[in-house]
Amino acid sequence: MSLFKHLFFKSHSTHLTITSNNGFHLRPVAQFASLAKSFPSKITATFQKKTVDAKSVNTLLSLSLEKEDTFTLQTQGKKADEAIEALVTLFETLMQTDIQVKEVIKTASDYEGALIAGDIIFEGIAIAPIYHYARKEVQHENNASFQEALQSSLNELENLYLAHKQEDNATIYLAQKELLTSLGEKSETLKNFEHLVEQEANTLLGTTLESKRADYQDILQRVKKHLGLEIKVTFPNSPFILLGDDLLPSEIDALLDTQVLGVILKETSIHSHTAILLRAAGIASLIAETEDLHQNKTLILDAHAGVVILAPSANDLQKATRRLEQDINKNTLSATRRFEVATTTQGKEIKVLANVADVHSAKIAKEEGAQGIGLLRSEFLFKANKPSLETQQKAYEEIFSFFDDITVRTLDVGGDKALPYIQIPTENNPFLGVRGVRLFNTHPELLEEQMHAIFMAAGEKAIKIMFPMVSSVEEFTQAKFFAQNVAQKHHLNISNIDFGIMIEVPSVLFLLEQFNEVVDFYSIGTNDLTQYLFAIERTHPSLKVDALSPVLFSAIDTILQKATKPVSICGELAANKAAIEKLVNLGIETLSVSPKSIAQTKELIRHV
Ligand code: PEP
Numbered sequence: 001m002s003l004f005k006h007l008f009f010k011s012h013s014t015h016l017t018i019t020s021n022n023g024f025h026l027r028p029v030a031q032f033a034s035l036a037k038s039f040p041s042k043i044t045a046t047f048q049k050k051t052v053d054a055k056s057v058n059t060l061l062s063l064s065l066e067k068e069d070t071f072t073l074q075t076q077g078k079k080a081d082e083a084i085e086a087l088v089t090l091f092e093t094l095m096q097t098d099i100q101v102k103e104v105i106k107t108a109s110d111y112e113g114a115l116i117a118g119d120i121i122f123e124g125i126a127i128a129p130i131y132h133y134a135r136k137e138v139q140h141e142n143n144a145s146f147q148e149a150l151q152s153s154l155n156e157l158e159n160l161y162l163a164h165k166q167e168d169n170a171t172i173y174l175a176q177k178e179l180l181t182s183l184g185e186k187s188e189t190l191k192n193f194e195h196l197v198e199q200e201a202n203t204l205l206g207t208t209l210e211s212k213r214a215d216y217q218d219i220l221q222r223v224k225k226h227l228g229l230e231i232k233v234t235f236p237n238s239p240f241i242l243l244g245d246d247l248l249p250s251e252i253d254a255l256l257d258t259q260v261l262g263v264i265l266k267e268t269s270i271h272s273h274t275a276i277l278l279r280a281a282g283i284a285s286l287i288a289e290t291e292d293l294h295q296n297k298t299l300i301l302d303a304h305a306g307v308v309i310l311a312p313s314a315n316d317l318q319k320a321t322r323r324l325e326q327d328i329n330k331n332t333l334s335a336t337r338r339f340e341v342a343t344t345t346q347g348k349e350i351k352v353l354a355n356v357a358d359v360h361s362a363k364i365a366k367e368e369g370a371q372g373i374g375l376l377r378s379e380f381l382f383k384a385n386k387p388s389l390e391t392q393q394k395a396y397e398e399i400f401s402f403f404d405d406i407t408v409r410t411l412d413v414g415g416d417k418a419l420p421y422i423q424i425p426t427e428n429n430p431f432l433g434v435r436g437v438r439l440f441n442t443h444p445e446l447l448e449e450q451m452h453a454i455f456m457a458a459g460e461k462a463i464k465i466m467f468p469m470v471s472s473v474e475e476f477t478q479a480k481f482f483a484q485n486v487a488q489k490h491h492l493n494i495s496n497i498d499f500g501i502m503i504e505v506p507s508v509l510f511l512l513e514q515f516n517e518v519v520d521f522y523s524i525g526t527n528d529l530t531q532y533l534f535a536i537e538r539t540h541p542s543l544k545v546d547a548l549s550p551v552l553f554s555a556i557d558t559i560l561q562k563a564t565k566p567v568s569i570c571g572e573l574a575a576n577k578a579a580i581e582k583l584v585n586l587g588i589e590t591l592s593v594s595p596k597s598i599a600q601t602k603e604l605i606r607h608v
């Protein structure tokens with residue numbers, strides 16, 4: 001047999017059974033397809049006589065695999081053996097680690113008014129007039145082509161993933177990105193794309209994955225937005241309970257800025273991405289088949305008992321109000337403790353700061369009890385279009401106003417972080433290429449404007465500025481010199497500003513004596529430091545590093561031993577339950593974590 005034939009016929013197959021209660025849903029499917037794509041082999045999945053391409057998210061999803069379904073995975077051709085082995089390992093991990101949403105146990109209810117029962121998404125009570133959710137399409141002037149809109153949408157999803165990456169729900173954005181890639185590749189015009197989205201989403205009808213149809217609508221809406229077709233929704237400017245068929249995951253963000261007290265949806269499921277995001281937002285919410293209700297009618301949403309009281313009596317309103325007060329008291333108690341400092345059992349105070357990305361997350365950090373900002377990921381202020389100097393200055397001013405202790409990181413773009421208007425020539429290894437502090441050389445005008453905005457926003461306030469991805473002392477001194485020149489050019493005094501570095505590149509560990517001479521502080525970025533210590537890309541779909549590897553702790557220990565300037569940690573390790581005690585024992589005194597992890601991190605420190 002010729003080599004060609006041998007390669008062509010080389011095929012492996014195995015049977016895989018879904019063990020997660022959630023079925024083989026979008027997030028694991030996206031990771032699976034992404035790994036499959038990295039192999040040159042032909043890879044298919046077969047279920048009930050239907051064979052599909054396992055490299056495509058939407059065709060895999062169209063198999064609607066539910067718990068206990070068994071499908072056949074087949075790999076054929078070049079690297080078929082490696083592909084099957086890697087995919088089986090990943091599949092097993094995905095099944096084991098898939099977060100199982102537990103049904104909330106309902107409390108008893110004794111309301112007098114007529115009620116409808118439903119499934120609880122997130123517990124809580126809401127008493128308010130209802131507001132019917134309706135969408136309106138508005139066309140703005142826009143010259144973007146379909147391909148440009150597609151690319152902007154993919155970039156936006158990537159940025160959303162990065163902005164939320166310390167939260168459990170971050171993979172939703174990655175999964176949507178994979179879905180968009182897979183449908184986008186097959187479309188040349190918006191019309192094709194719309195048709196394909198509808199067709200593929202319809203294959204989920206009647207399956208347990210039906211609620212994932214919202215993700216299809218969501219990606220369509222995102223692309224349309226970049227073509228100027230904006231979906232407008234107006235909300236009341238007084239408290240309300242939102243009533244709708246379904247919400248798109250992207251619409252939850254808009255809800256956060258309103259006075260919404262509760263959400264009742266007809267067509268989602270407790271496993272949907274919409275439900276995951278409602279839980280993350282902490283909004284009392286229920287899935288219930290409500291009939292037509294008049295706009296503005298006041299009702300009770302009791303998402304402890306899992307009911308909607310359609311015509312509440314005076315007694316019902318009293319009962320629900322009492323229950324609401326109990327909830328508020330409980331939350332107030334834990335919130336109060338969040339604002340206390342965190343002291344170990346030995347009486348050592350550990351500062352807990354927040355990693356934030358914009359004004360909104362800085363505000364949340366304040367409410368969650370952060371003692372300052374340990375990492376402002378400034379790249380998220382830049383988004384799809386470059387903000388003007390004034391817009392940047394205003395954002396920094398607002399963020400700085402929340403705390404006394406502020407550390408801003410200069411633009412960290414490149415590698416896993418893209419900005420649509422920054423063109424970095426194609427590189428074989430973007431993670432080892434133009435990124436972080438290296439942008440000072442390639443995009444000086446962008447950095448100059450950012451520096452200028454930060455300096456003006458800081459005024460006389462003492463803030464810290466840190467440079468990302470620094471690998472040599474020269475990179476730091478040049479960036480600081482650049483900053484000083486910007487200040488001089490604009491006649492600004494920056495003696496109130498400290499300059500430091502993120503420790504993310506292993507070379508810094510061997511240069512600490514020299515760095516001690518020039519920097520004012522260090523912040524360890526364990527996310528990137530881990531990736532470079534082990535040469536495993538942090539977004540790699542199948543290769544995983546042990547986040548608690550002794551190697552990492554040894555690196556941190558070295559830094560703490562050699563550094564003569566303050567050291568903090570702002571990578572994800574800082575909020576890792578299993579790491580906090582070790583980090584404190586190594587001598588770390590400042591941790592910077594996502595706003596939602598502040599209360600828990602403080603509580604863990606109190607037990608060290
Ligand atoms: C890090 O690398 O640990 C870090 C905090 O920075 P980012 O995750 O934004 O790259």
Ligand code: MG
Binds near residue numbers: 468504525527528
């Ligand atoms: Mg980093």
